[in-house]
Amino acid sequence: MAQDRDRAHARKQIQDGLKQVYGTYSDADVPDRFDLLMRQLKDKEAESTPEDKS
Amino acid sequence: MSVASPRRSEQTATLHADPREEIVEHLKPMRAFAMSLTKDWAKADDIVQDTIVKAWTNIDKFEPGTNMRAWLFTILRNTFYSSYRKVKREVADTDGVFSARLSEKPSHDGRLQMRDFEKALSKLPIEQREALILVGASGFSYEEAALTCGVAVGTIKSRVNRARNHLSALLDLNGNTNFEMTDEATLAVVAMNTSVTR
Numbered sequence: 001m002a003q004d005r006d007r008a009h010a011r012k013q014i015q016d017g018l019k020q021v022y023g024t025y026s027d028a029d030v031p032d033r034f035d036l037l038m039r040q041l042k043d044k045e046a047e048s049t050p051e052d053k054s
Numbered sequence: 055m056s057v058a059s060p061r062r063s064e065q066t067a068t069l070h071a072d073p074r075e076e077i078v079e080h081l082k083p084m085r086a087f088a089m090s091l092t093k094d095w096a097k098a099d100d101i102v103q104d105t106i107v108k109a110w111t112n113i114d115k116f117e118p119g120t121n122m123r124a125w126l127f128t129i130l131r132n133t134f135y136s137s138y139r140k141v142k143r144e145v146a147d148t149d150g151v152f153s154a155r156l157s158e159k160p161s162h163d164g165r166l167q168m169r170d171f172e173k174a175l176s177k178l179p180i181e182q183r184e185a186l187i188l189v190g191a192s193g194f195s196y197e198e199a200a201l202t203c204g205v206a207v208g209t210i211k212s213r214v215n216r217a218r219n220h221l222s223a224l225l226d227l228n229g230n231t232n233f234e235m236t237d238e239a240t241l242a243v244v245a246m247n248t249s250v251t252r
Binding site: 011013018021034 | 078192
């Protein structure tokens, strides 16, 4: 009984810890390099599309 | 590129005419998952960048209406393991026997802080860490996690279970232990580490 209670408590502590740590990673600011990357990919796509059609 | 593309779940974003528009919505979760795998923001961002380029150029392989986050995580994971195999900087230790021998239990008075947890999490074998992160933090079902990792559902369940037991041992968790992870000092240290490593 006490073992089950300890196990449940440990599991809850782990879940809380996971959410806290992963939340910190998820909330981190996204560097500008990704804006630039998305723009480059879109530009490249826009450049290649007319040629593909012709 | 052959990757799993599970059915759309509640965690995924709105449908777009061009599915590539949706990629950016998963940037933060992708960075968090990559950080969980690499433990280093610079490496994590390199892997996320490679993942975005691969996803963008292979968008025809994505089935609209399915779970894009799981599809992106699968590509990200494959990208990580490709570079991981090349570098081989970590000791192969799938059962965590070696890391458990190296690890020190935190000395505490029944109160643990977030940095203790983060340190213990980083000591888990990579297979256990990714399974626990996918199921316990990213909101994936066992089935989605199994598809993402390319293993059976039972394998994911077993890895998650072993990860929990391993963490419990590393942190010396018992019925009297409590985390104090919202105190200002801990959050300041984590914020500082996060900005330094980026």
